[in-house]
Amino acid sequence: MKSTLLTALSVLIVLVQVGASLTLSEGFMTAAPAWWLLLIFFVASATRLMNEMTRWLDAQPNANRLFKLVVPGLFAVVLLTIWQTLTRGYSVPSVLLPAPSDIVLALFNNGPVLWADFKQTFLKAVLAGYVIGCVSGFIVAQLAVKSRFLELGLVPLGNFVSAIPIVGIAPIMVMWFGFDWPSKAAVIVVMTFFPMFINTLTGLQSVDALHKDLMHTYAAKSAQKFTTTQLPQALPYIFNALKINATLALIGAIVAEFFGTPIVGMGFRISTEVGRMNMDMVWATIVVAALAGSISYGALALLERRLLFWHASVRNAQP
Amino acid sequence: MQTPLHHRSWFAVLSTVIAVIAIWYLAALWLNGQQLIKTYERKNQSWQLTDIVQQAYAVKRPMLPPPHQVVQEWVKTVFQTKPSSKRSLVFHTIVTLQSTLLGFALGTVLGILIAVGIVHNRTLESSFMPWVIASQTIPILAIAPIIVVVLGAMSITGIFPKAVIAMYLSFFPVTIGMVKGLRSADRLHMELMQTYFASSSQLFWKVRWYSAQPYLFASLKIAIASALVGAIVAELPTGSQGGLGARLLSGSYYGQTVQIWSALLMASLLGASLVFCVSVLEKLMLRKRGYQA
Numbered sequence: 001m002k003s004t005l006l007t008a009l010s011v012l013i014v015l016v017q018v019g020a021s022l023t024l025s026e027g028f029m030t031a032a033p034a035w036w037l038l039l040i041f042f043v044a045s046a047t048r049l050m051n052e053m054t055r056w057l058d059a060q061p062n063a064n065r066l067f068k069l070v071v072p073g074l075f076a077v078v079l080l081t082i083w084q085t086l087t088r089g090y091s092v093p094s095v096l097l098p099a100p101s102d103i104v105l106a107l108f109n110n111g112p113v114l115w116a117d118f119k120q121t122f123l124k125a126v127l128a129g130y131v132i133g134c135v136s137g138f139i140v141a142q143l144a145v146k147s148r149f150l151e152l153g154l155v156p157l158g159n160f161v162s163a164i165p166i167v168g169i170a171p172i173m174v175m176w177f178g179f180d181w182p183s184k185a186a187v188i189v190v191m192t193f194f195p196m197f198i199n200t201l202t203g204l205q206s207v208d209a210l211h212k213d214l215m216h217t218y219a220a221k222s223a224q225k226f227t228t229t230q231l232p233q234a235l236p237y238i239f240n241a242l243k244i245n246a247t248l249a250l251i252g253a254i255v256a257e258f259f260g261t262p263i264v265g266m267g268f269r270i271s272t273e274v275g276r277m278n279m280d281m282v283w284a285t286i287v288v289a290a291l292a293g294s295i296s297y298g299a300l301a302l303l304e305r306r307l308l309f310w311h312a313s314v315r316n317a318q319p
Numbered sequence: 320m321q322t323p324l325h326h327r328s329w330f331a332v333l334s335t336v337i338a339v340i341a342i343w344y345l346a347a348l349w350l351n352g353q354q355l356i357k358t359y360e361r362k363n364q365s366w367q368l369t370d371i372v373q374q375a376y377a378v379k380r381p382m383l384p385p386p387h388q389v390v391q392e393w394v395k396t397v398f399q400t401k402p403s404s405k406r407s408l409v410f411h412t413i414v415t416l417q418s419t420l421l422g423f424a425l426g427t428v429l430g431i432l433i434a435v436g437i438v439h440n441r442t443l444e445s446s447f448m449p450w451v452i453a454s455q456t457i458p459i460l461a462i463a464p465i466i467v468v469v470l471g472a473m474s475i476t477g478i479f480p481k482a483v484i485a486m487y488l489s490f491f492p493v494t495i496g497m498v499k500g501l502r503s504a505d506r507l508h509m510e511l512m513q514t515y516f517a518s519s520s521q522l523f524w525k526v527r528w529y530s531a532q533p534y535l536f537a538s539l540k541i542a543i544a545s546a547l548v549g550a551i552v553a554e555l556p557t558g559s560q561g562g563l564g565a566r567l568l569s570g571s572y573y574g575q576t577v578q579i580w581s582a583l584l585m586a587s588l589l590g591a592s593l594v595f596c597v598s599v600l601e602k603l604m605l606r607k608r609g610y611q612a
Contacts, residue, residue, distance in 0.1 A: 047442070054445045068445070075446035096472050152331030157339075163594040164587035165548040168563075171571030171579050176350075176382065247455055258555045259571050274464040282465055290457040 007052060010045030017042035018077065021085040022101060028089050039085055046078045098280040106280040107287060113269070114288050121253050121266040122292050125181040129188025130249045134242060136189070137196025144197070145204040155201070158194045166191045170256040181265075184256040191252045192245040199241035203234030236311055239304040246296045250289060343386055350382035351375040384577045393581040405561070408585050414561035415550050416589065418478040422485020423546040427539065429486060430493025437494075438501045438527070439519070448498075455491050462487075463553045481562075485549035489542035493535070500534025501527045532608070536601035543593045551586060563589075 017038055020028075028035060053071050080100050086092070087099040094102055107114070144150040170187050177183035211229045220228065257267025266285050273281040324330055352371045355378070359365075376385045384392075393408065400407040433451065437444045463484050470480040504527045512522050554564025563586050570579035 050446050051442045054442045057445070058441065069449075071442075071445045072447075072449040075450065096469055149325045149331050149334075152326070152328045153335030153338075156328075156332050157335055160587075160591060163544045164590040165544075165551050167548060167552060168567055168583045168586050171567055172383075172576070172583075174571065175574075175576065255552055255555065259568070270464060274468060279465065279468070286457070286462055286465075290453075293457055294453050 007049070010048050013038070013041050013045040014049065014077075017085070018081050021081050021088060024088065026088060026091045030090055035085070035089060039082070042081065043078065046074060050074055095277050095279055098283055102280045103283040103287060106284040110281060110284060114284060116264050117266045117269050117285065118288055118292065120181060120262075120264045121184070121257065122250070125184035125253045125256075125265075126188060126249045128181070129185035129252070130192060130245060132185065133189040133192030133249075134196045134245060137193045137241070138200050138238070140193075141197050141200035141204060144201055151201065154197065158198045161194045162198075167252060167255045170252075171259045173256065174259045179260050179262055184253045184265075187256045188249045188252045191248050195244050195248070196238075196241045199237040199244075200234060203237030204230055206237070207233045235308055236304075239300065239308070243297055243300050243304075246300060247293055250293050250296075254289065340386055343383075344376075347381065347383045347385040348372065348375045351378050354378070354382055380574050381576055384580050388577055389580040389584055392577045393584050396581060397585075408566070408581065411561055411563050411566050411582070412585055412589060414478075415547070415554070415563045415586075418481035418553065418562070419485055419543075419547045419550040419589075419593070421478060422482035422549060423489050423543050425482060426486040426489030426542055426546060427493050430490040430538075430542070431497055431535075433490070433494045434497030434501060435523075437498055451491065451494055454487075463555075467553070481550050481553040484553040485546040488545040488549035492538040492541040492545065496534045496538030497531055500531030503534065504530040532604060533601075536597065536604060540594050540597050540601070543597055544590055547586070547590050547593060 020035070020038065050071050053074070057067060057071070083097075084100050087097055088101075092099075098106075140150075140154070144154055167187065169190060170183075173183040173186040173190075177186050207230050211233070212225075215225045215229055253265075254267040254270070257265045258271055261268040266289055269285045270282050273279075273285070348371075352375045355371050355374055375381075376388070378384075381388070396406060396408040400409075404410065433447070437448055466483050467480045470476070470483070508526050508530075509522065512526055517525070551562070551564040551567070554562040555568055563582050566582040567579055570576070570582065
């Protein structure tokens with residue numbers, strides 16, 4: 001009974017604090033430092049709620065997977081609310097750090113600009129570079145698994161390349177392929193090639209010897225061997241590379257845009273708006289980039305679950 | 320049975336390197352040659368193939384400098400320039416190295432702390448772990464300018480803002496590796512410690528920390544390479560005067576391709592040697608633990 005009351009009180013405090021941070025006028029913390037008390041209570045109640053939720057979820061292994069998002073979601077709300085409260089409460093200049101609400105406003109007010117940037121950077125440069133880089137890494141790995149010579153020569157090269165900062169080739173690519181998106185795609189191709197190559201090669205080599213022998217006794221053709229044993233065994237590794245590359249590609253495109261773009265693109269937007277001190281716009285662009293990155297990562301993870309439902313790594317992850 | 324020559328690893332690596340250099344020279348001939356032909360045609364001069372071949376490897380601002388030009392520039396800026404001068408590549412390397420190492424150290428400490436928290440607190444794991452993973456899908460390098468502006472407003476300048484970005488990139492592999500490592504402690508050992516009535520800090524230092532060491536070093540190799548990328552990229556939008564990133568940027572502004580390539584060469588050497596240092600430490604650590612090399 002007492003604990004239910006406490007939980008209800010926690011929910012109430014959380015809601016009040018969120019509401020206060022959104023509605024109170026600028027500088028309310030400076031005017032009345034007593035608001036700190038509420039903020040402290042807020043953090044304590046949110047922690048309590050997260051503890052309870054976690055305990056409840058651990059006790060119910062069959063709960064819907066969507067419920068698992070509640071705790072991290074609450075955590076994000078806590079961080080955003082503290083951010084909102086402090087920036088609004090002390091009227092922090094937006095040049096320094098805009099409040100989350102300002103960022104959301106900027107996001108809605110500049111929809112067309114942000115969409116054009118997204119199209120330029122993500123739909124053109126990132127997608128093209130990602131597809132070319134991953135496909136070529138995959139194909140070269142196929143060749144390397146057949147030829148010991150290629151494998152011995154390329155794997156050390158791949159390890160070496162993984163130690164060096166490849167984004168540095170961005171200025172060269174801009175010089176070769178011009179200011180528009182092909183130069184960014186070229187950077188991404190180079191960045192994504194080796195992770196894909198190394199991972200696919202490891203995957204293809206991880207094929208169980210028993211499976212191989214079995215297919216051999218079935219007199220399987222090499223194409224059949226590939227689709228029935230090699231590819232499925234290699235898929236977890238390939239997905240690993242696809243996920244790593246998804247983030248690398250976005251970083252590559254944005255960094256390459258620091259070196260010169262037409263007047264559109266997310267990297268361009270960030271560097272010019274920083275110069276004009278429009279920090280809310282910079283943050284809005286980052287929100288777009290973050291969403292694009294997380295959604296593509298999430299989509300790949302979901303696809304992996306679908307395709308690899310039989311694999312140990314997926315089966316063990318699902319309770 | 321003797322291994323055939325083309326299955327020996329030194330031979331394969333050597334031929335790959337030779338192939339890369341050969342392709343490089345051919346590409347340089349092709350790219351710079353086209354540039355030269357254009358100039359000749361603009362001046363309405365006649366030209367011969369031999370002229371092109373001779374000049375393609377000595378252009379002042381080539382599309383693709385051939386390897387020997389890059390190496391010459393590298394030697395010139397590393398050995399024949401005073402390290403205190405701004406023209407010296409050593410100067411820029413040291414600037415980048417400082418923020419890389421500071422960021423790497425901060426990232427390692429942060430990564431270990433987060434991992435320890437996650438392993439010991441179930442709520443922290445369920446609320447924080449998804450965000451640790453999500454943080455890497457955010458192209459953090461985009462935030463680099465903001466971090467520099469915000470820290471600059473608090474009058475924090477110099478290597479620290481760059482180190483923060485290097486830290487952000489390097490904490491992730493450490494966290495992931497350490498969570499795995501701290502959890503990999505042998506169950507029997509843990510139970511034995513519990514029967515000894517070990518406190519949780521004793522459990523940590525005597526069992527968990529020990530079992531996490533191999534994982535830690537594997538992550539550190541990735542983390543230090545990421546820290547270098549972070550430090551270089553952080554130098555791009557900040558308009559900093561020194562550092563390999565600044566060198567790349569000024570090279571691209573003034574079309575100094577040889578300068579860009581030699582900075583890239585330096586960055587690769589730096590990256591490779593940093594990873595090498597960590598792997599030497601790893602070997603020492605593993606040997607101390609009794610692994611056979």
